[in-house]
Amino acid sequence: MDLDGGKRVFNRLGPSSSHQNHNQNQNQNQNQNQKVCYHWRAGNCNRHPCPFLHRELSAPPVNGTTSSKRGFSTDDQYQRPNNNSVRRGGFSTWGPRGGGRGNGPNNNGNNRVVVKQEKICNYWMQGKCSYGDTCRFLHSWSTGSFGMLTHLEGHQKIVSGITFPVGSDKLYTGSKDETVRVWDCQSGQCVAVINVGGEVGCMLSEGPWMFVGLPNLVKAWNMQNSAELTLNGPVGQVYSLVAGNDLLFAGTQDGSILAWKYNTVTSNFEPAAALQGHTSAVVSLVVGGAKRLYSGSMDKSIKVWNLENLQCLQTLTDHTSVVMSVLCWDQFLLSCSLDKTIKIWVANSSGDLEVTYTHTEEHGLLTLCGMHDLESKPVLLCSCNDNSVRAYDLPTFAERGKIFAKQEIRSIHGGPNIFFTGDGTGEVRVWKWLADQSATPA
Template identity: 70%
Template sequence: MDVDGGGNKRVFHRLGGPQSDPSKNQKVCFHWRAGKCNRHPCPFLHRELPPPPSQQGLNGTASSKRHHAFAATTDGPSARNRGPNNFNGGASSTWGRTGGTRVFVRKMEKVCNYWVQGNCSYGDKCKFLHCWSMGDSFSLLTQLDGHQKVVSGIALPSGSDKLYTGSKDQTVRVWDCQSGQCLGVINLGGEVGCMISEGPWVFVGIPDVVKAWNTQTNSELSLSGPVGQVYALVVGNDLLFAGTQDGSILAWKFNAVTNCFEPAASLKGHTLAVVSLVVGANRLYSGSMDHSIRVWSLETLQCIQTLTEHTSVVMSVLCWDQFLLSCSLDQQLKVWVATQSGNLEVTYTHKEEHGLITLCGMHDSEAKPVLLCACNDNTVRVYDLPAFSERGKIFSKEEIRSIQVGPGGLFFTGDGTGQVKVWKWVAEPAPTA
C-alpha cells in the first residue's frame, strides 16, 4: 500500500466547510458515499459523521488499563484452541451473502504520510486516515519494536506469560505480556520461516532444521532432516509436521521416555516448496508454491486428494467447521466443502483486488466468527463469516505476514518492517436513534 498523502485525483466536495449550516439535514449523502452525487447544493452531508468520543486512538492510552501492556495471560479456556487450525464458527453453508447487515462504509482508504511522519498540519480535517485501521470493532493497544526485518511467526506458549516473535532478521524475541518489554533476543543464525506453539513447546523453522524449546523445562532440541527453509509447521495426531523448501513434509513423534522427537514419516507429492499447513477433520492440508493443495490422511499419511483450482502459490489454508478455506497470490479465497463421496469441492470463491498472503480465523467480542485476510497491498481485510461482509481494515507500512490469536480478545500482527502490533476486540457501540 502506498501511504503517500497526495496524488488522489478524486475530489470530494465538503458541504459547508468547518462552519456547517445547522439547518442542513444531518444525514450523510448516500450518493456521495458511492462517489456519484451530482446535486449542487446537496441537502445532505458530504462528509462522514465524527466517531463516538470513546473511540481509541493509535497509542491505546485513552484507557489507563491499556497503557503499554497487553496482559496476554495464556491460562484458562480462552487461551486454548486460539489458533486458526481448529477455528470453529458454527455451521453454515450460505457463503457470500450479506443479508443486509454489516455493510462497511469506505472513506479515503489511505493513511496520511505526513501523519506517519508526525507532522500533518490538517489534523482532524485531513481527508486521509490518521490511524492504522478502519472500523470500530477493534482497537490498537500497543506496538512492539525491535525486529529489523519481516516478522514471520508469532507464538504464545500455554502456561507462559511470554510472547515469542520470529523474524527474517535471524532472531526470536521474547516479550513480557504484562509490560510489553523485550526480555531477550535469541540469535538463530538463519532466517525464521515460521513459528508455532503447542502446549509448552515453541517450534521454530529455519533453514535445514526445526528448533524446539520447552518453555517450562527450558530444554532445547534441534530436529534435523529438512532440506532448505522450513516454511510451515503444524501439530496433529501427536505428530509435528514441517513443510519444507524441497516440497516434502516431514513428521516427527515425541518420545516421552527419551524426551526427544523421533522421525516418523516423510510425505512426498508436492513439486515445489510447501508454504502452508493446517490440520482438521482427521486430515492434513498442505498448500504449495506448485499452486496445489494436497489432502493427507492423518491415519495412513497418504495423499487422498489433490486440489488444483488455484492458479498461483497457495499461501494459507484454514479449517472452519466442516469447511476448508484457502487463499492464494491469484487474488482468490476459496471455500471448500466435502461432497458425499468425501472429496472437497469449491462451494464459494471470494475475489480480492490483490494477492492474498495469510488467513486467520477468530471470534470477536460477541463470539461471532471473523476472518482476517492479509493482502499484498499492505492491508488486512476483516470479514464476518460466512457472509464475507466487510467490517474493517488494518493498514501497515509493509505486508503483514503473521497474524496470531491471543486470549481475552487479543490478536497480534507482524509486518515487513519488523513491527508487531497488539490489537483488541472491543464491544461495538450501540446504535443511536
C-alpha cells in the first residue's frame, strides 16, 4: 500500500468533516500498532511499554479475507532457515555432523512456535531476560551430552591452569590474579589460597609434584612432604609444562624449551638442556609415543623433538596463525590454531608427520582436551574464541554439544567422568557426562 501517496491524496482533497479526520488518525494508529517489534524478534527488546506487538501476526483467515499488513505465519517462521546456526564450508568427510541441538519448536501459551538459535541469551546471562521459554536464544550454559555440576568462584582474573592430581580429593586452579586456589572436591569450598607472586601461565601435576609456570621461573611443590623448590632459567612467562622421559619441560616466552631432571641425591631439579628453534613463545607442549615431544608456538609452527637426544626431527608449518594447542591421541597428533582449524597429523611411510584431515571452525581455536564419555567413546573438546567449547566424537567429528561462557575458556582439564573449564571471568565450572543424553542440560 502506498501510504505516502494516500497522504498526498487526502491532503489535496481535504477532510469532509472532523469525523473523517478522527477515523483517519484512528486507522493510522491501528496500522502502526499492528507492526511486530523488530527488537522483540531479535530477542532484545527492552522498551516497557513497547508500542509494537510482542507476538507474531495471525495467519490469514480461511475464508479468503486479507489484512492490510502481511505478517508470516507460525509455519513460515518454523520453515525459515536459521542462518546463525549454519556452518560455513562442507561437511566432514569422516562422517556426518551431529545436528544442532535446541533448534526444535517450543509451543507456549500463545501457540507461537519459537525457533531457538544456538546462541546463549545475553540478557539471561545477566539475570534479566523477561521472555522465559519464548526467548529465541538459549537459557542454558550447555547443550548436548553433559551438564554442569557446580561452579567455583574466587579468582579475579582469567583461569590459566587447572590440575586434578591422580588419587587426590583436591582440585588446583591457577590464575593471572597471581594465586593458586585449592578446592575440596567433597564440599566445593576453597580451602587454601596461595599467592605465587606472578601471573600463572600453566600448571602440571606429575607424581607427588605440583608445578606452576610463572614469569621467569617454575615453582614446584611436593604434595607429600610440602617441600617447595624454585626452578630458574626461563626468560619471560612460562606458558606450558609437560613431563616425559624423566625430564620436566617448560615452554617459555622467548621461544626456548627448558628441561630439568630431578636429582634424588640433592633432592632438587637440575638443568638438563635448552631446546632452541622456535622464534616466538612456546605455548603448548605434549609428549607422545615413540619418545617424541611436540611443541606448538606463536611462530605458527609445530616442532617434533626426539626425547632421547633432544634433537629437532621435523618442523610442521601448515598452520597460518598461532598454534595454540597440541594433543596426542594414539598414533595421531592433533593441533589447533587461531587460523580456525584443527589439523590431524599422522606419520607417513618415511616417518614424517603429514596432515590427513583438517576440520574448520567459524572462530579461532584456543585449546584442545581429549577424554572418554561414560560409554568410553573418545570425545574431543575444543575451546573457541567466541566464548564457547565444542564437543566432537572422534574420529567422525559428529557434534556432541556445546558449552557457553561469559568470556573465553582458556583451560580445560579432564577427570574421571567429569571435566573442568576455567574462563576469563575467573570462574571454574565442573561438568559431568550425562548417562541419559536426553536429560535437560545445566
